[in-house]
Amino acid sequence: MRMQNFKIQSSGLGRFFGPLEAKIMEILWSSDSEITIKDVHHKLDQEKAMSFNTVMTVMNRLVEKDILQKRPLIRSFVYCPVMSREAFMEAQSKELTFDLIEEFGSQAVVHMVDALDQVDPALLDRLEQKIKELKKDR
Amino acid sequence: MRMQNFKIQSSGLGRFFGPLEAKIMEILWSSDSEITIKDVHHKLDQEKAMSFNTVMTVMNRLVEKDILQKRPLIRSFVYCPVMSREAFMEAQSKELTFDLIEEFGSQAVVHMVDALDQVDPALLDRLEQKIKELKKDR
DNA sequence: CTTTCCTACTACAATATGTAGTGTAGGGAG
DNA sequence: CTCCCTACACTACATATTGTAGTAGGAAAG
Numbered sequence: 001m002r003m004q005n006f007k008i009q010s011s012g013l014g015r016f017f018g019p020l021e022a023k024i025m026e027i028l029w030s031s032d033s034e035i036t037i038k039d040v041h042h043k044l045d046q047e048k049a050m051s052f053n054t055v056m057t058v059m060n061r062l063v064e065k066d067i068l069q070k071r072p073l074i075r076s077f078v079y080c081p082v083m084s085r086e087a088f089m090e091a092q093s094k095e096l097t098f099d100l101i102e103e104f105g106s107q108a109v110v111h112m113v114d115a116l117d118q119v120d121p122a123l124l125d126r127l128e129q130k131i132k133e134l135k136k137d138r
Numbered sequence: 139m140r141m142q143n144f145k146i147q148s149s150g151l152g153r154f155f156g157p158l159e160a161k162i163m164e165i166l167w168s169s170d171s172e173i174t175i176k177d178v179h180h181k182l183d184q185e186k187a188m189s190f191n192t193v194m195t196v197m198n199r200l201v202e203k204d205i206l207q208k209r210p211l212i213r214s215f216v217y218c219p220v221m222s223r224e225a226f227m228e229a230q231s232k233e234l235t236f237d238l239i240e241e242f243g244s245q246a247v248v249h250m251v252d253a254l255d256q257v258d259p260a261l262l263d264r265l266e267q268k269i270k271e272l273k274k275d276r
Numbered sequence: 277c278t279t280t281c282c283t284a285c286t287a288c289a290a291t292a293t294g295t296a297g298t299g300t301a302g303g304g305a306g
Numbered sequence: 307c308t309c310c311c312t313a314c315a316c317t318a319c320a321t322a323t324t325g326t327a328g329t330a331g332g333a334a335a336g
Contacts, residue, residue: 002146002147003146004145004146004147004323005143005144005145005146006143006144006145006146006234006237007142007143007144008140008141008142008143008144008233008234008237009140009142011240011241012241015237015241017324018323018324018325019324019325020324020325020326021324021325036282037282037283038281038282050326050327051326051327051328052282052327053283053326053327053328053329054325054326054327056282056283056284057324057325057326057327058324058325058326060283060284061323061324075281075282075333075334076281076282076283077282077283089242089245090245092242093238093241093242093245093246093249094249094252094253095146096144096146096234096238096242096246097238097242097246097249097250097252097253098249098253098256098257099144099146099153100231100234100235100238100253101250101253101254101257101261102149102257103149103150103153103231104227104230104231104234104235105257105258105261106261106264107227107228107231108231108234108235109254109261109264109265109268110268111231111232111235111236112235112239112250112265112268113265113268113269113272114232114235115232115235115236115238115239116239116247117272118236119236119239119240119243120239120243123239123243123244123247124269124272124273126244126247127247127250127251127265127269128266128269130247130248130251131251131262131265131266134251134255134262135262142292155293156292156293156294157293157294158293158294158295159293159294174313175313175314176313188295188296189295189296189297190296190313191295191296191297191314192294192295192296194313194314194315195293195294195295195296196293196294196295198314198315199292199293213302213303213312213313214312214313214314215313215314
């Protein structure tokens, strides 16, 4: 699974997926086990009328992109995410953090401190601690 | 100017622009003053044959996206970036760092330490110092 | 054997980007 | 004063991504 874009304007899953894709992933990750298109369609259809085929197309595209797996079952298929939501978020966080530092280097460092301070100052302490831990292990 | 995407797979300006857009911005930012489509086309054309109109279209799209400015001159137009390359990178770095922390919170913090350590350990010291500075000012 | 249902295939719209042709207006050459 | 050249505007087409959905086919169920 290889994400292409981090959308700057969006938030949450919308940063990585289209709007419908995001809703579908939300449903997949919320359901504990494997799930059929029918199930997903049923949930989406309650919010907004939508063709079964629309859901199927998008889900199969997610399979092509290695974000979902598709397994044949009796007379049907079941779908499930290749990664858990947590693993996905973890992987993206890692990838993006690396990219950010590769791309912007020390510029990013300055902004990190500001950003952490504004979003949640407690994270600053956490970061300071993490740095100390790493240095101690040397 | 509002960028939409940060492309995870690319690097440099290619993270924010299409391939041709990136080359054009490269040229614009390399030239110290205002520049015509003709100039840009001339430079690009040496690498790879390309229509004047292709360059014009892409440059005018960049104007629509508020990335370039276009000023009428005698019998022609001159183009220049709305922001310097430095300002652009600075703005993107800031935006993305904020987004990253908003989106991933403490998860990002953990990855930051790892990423900094791998990309350039000296940045870790810089970060530690920055945190101390901020805390002292309280 | 027919109906129902799921899936595959196909198709179309909108947006983003790369690519380029045609049309046009106005300044400069003769 | 007329004609041409050039730079620009407008239009068009290709590919990719995403949302949307119709149609057709096959298999199961009755």
